[in-house]
Amino acid sequence: MKFNWFHLMPYRWLPDNFRELYHGVWVDLPNSLYDPQRGHQLYHEYLDMIEYADQLGFDSIGVNEHHQNGYGLMPSPNLMAAALARRTTKAMILVLGNSIALYNPPTRVAEEFAMLDVISGGRLIAGFPVGTPMDVNYCYGQNPATIREKYREAHDLIIKAWREREPFAWNGKYTKLRYVNIWPQPIQKPHPPIWIPGLSSIETWDFCAANSYNYSYLSFSGYKKAQKMLDGYWERMATLGKEPNPYSCAFAQQVCLSDTDAECEEAWWPHVDYFFNRCLHLYPGMTAPPGYTSEASIRAATVAQAGNTSMNLGTNKSWKELVEGGYIIAGGPETVRQQLEELARSLRCGHLCLALHIGSAPIELTNRSTYIFATEVMPLLRPVWSEWEDHWWPKALPETDRAVPGDRNQAVKTRAERPLEVIK
């Protein structure tokens, strides 16, 4: 198995009576609630957490894109990935991802991902989400009736831009470019591995299968609620004749780790409560614009009893209910290991995206959790699925060939501090 340390970067200071005052955490939450000076400290605290995960040997570190909200402060995940590309050296960088239909032209994504891949020495995993309705339709004004078509066209353009070695013209419905000729090109050939985050759309499953992409199921309802959906995914893969390789699937799970089971609730409940009852306070009028979900997917979701996934979020639940419902996996290292192994085997998932930071958790708690995971849980789970080859992993430059940020300054320091004329 492989382990991704995933950060949402929620804002930490949504007021106590937040749910009474505002109908949702997204789209039209007044930005007067955001304090940039606190935000400055928070970004650095969050990036520190991710860098620590790299130092402790997590396979990858993850960031994603959301707009106009107090739940995830990364309208541009590529900026975060760029900061991390210079400050980390080992972990792969999972940008999950860029909502490609939002970029005009979409070749911007091909360029920025190529830059990240080159800067990081080929460590990039490129995620292509459609994006949530809140982000793409309500914040970025994309038409829900056409966004999936626009997404597909953007995808085809980006892939071609990465593959072609000669300039080409693109006469699309949504993008028209006379000259497409991407500089720089990614280190990974033909391009970085592509992961597609999705919730329950059948079209997304088929799209992943057709292109051999990784399907990343990112819900906050936990592994128990995901079972039926992922059973549907694996059935669909079997129907389409794809091998049941667990690494073709990633799953996000929230994990609260403490030294012992007994301490967990006391340490984590305030932060879990903050996440489920403030960060996930979604306004139902903006979760399902007409056309965003296809009729086939609406019908399938009904059949699978998954209901309106976006609303099935675990608000107003007690700690006990969240733990029993699998929304969070909580406890000491042995409890967490057991449940994660159960998750991996029941969902048949080779890539685990771990939310080890939750809600308002401070760095002391988060880093302790990261440390326990890296030292006491990760090594024991590592062998799971070792019989399968991971085709969805970056082909990074060997570590010895990767540039070390700052090294060059060090090497020329003495010459730089002498007068210019002596330099030959």
Add this chain to the structure above:
Amino acid sequence: MNSPRSRILDLGKNRPSIEILEAGEGPPLLFLHSAGGIYAWEGILPLLTRNFHVYAPLLPGFGQSTGLDRLEDQFDLFLLGFDIIEALGIERPYIVGESFGGWMAAEMAALRPREISRLALAAPVGLWRDEAPVADIFGKTIGELVPYLFYNQTCMAAMRMNMVTMLFSEEDDRSQEQVEILIAMSRGFQTVAKFLFPIPENGLERRLWRIKAPTLIVWGEQDRLISPTYAEIFSEKIAQSEVVKIPDTGHLIGLESPEPYAEAILRWGDG
């Protein structure tokens, strides 16, 4: 008078397929429905048949009509309106459009001014003023929309709409029939979104001067979805026009005050 005939209009190969509801005798009146489609032969529709042969096409996504993917942009939609007139074999109809349909009717009248004899726009969408933003019908729950659409929230149609909200539950306890109702609603709404998301303004104002048909503009005085102040803007920009405001009425005039509304529309048709 109370049960219209329904038929599917053949517009040719690879073209949308359009269901037409029709009733009444007299000169042709083309009725263009609002974002809610035609739930039943109710509101102003049966009243219009007093003087007119009423043709009420359902746009793709509504009723049995299909082919939204054949309409790439708004001009495809406006031209579809003329294709329907052509296929019905009628000439220079009186067009009555409500809300979304009012916008389409105004655009058609601006596009081919000589092919429309008279025009009535009931609370049409299509213009925008920052000081009176049109409410966002795509960013609200059905239940929250009710006060935007109705002044009298205990009228039958308002109550019916409130009933629909009960289909949106967090539990998975809907019957297949209820699921189909939700899907049908979402399908029609998708058509509206395709042309009017996220801001329902796409240049109509610069084309309004081209309208030659005598135009009646009807508005509910208590319309909270689209401010009645837009009536005056339409009236200023359309050469031959008149404004009628209906008291104690919200956005869906036909469902709330059908009689005074029909009276104004029928009078205008006589002119």
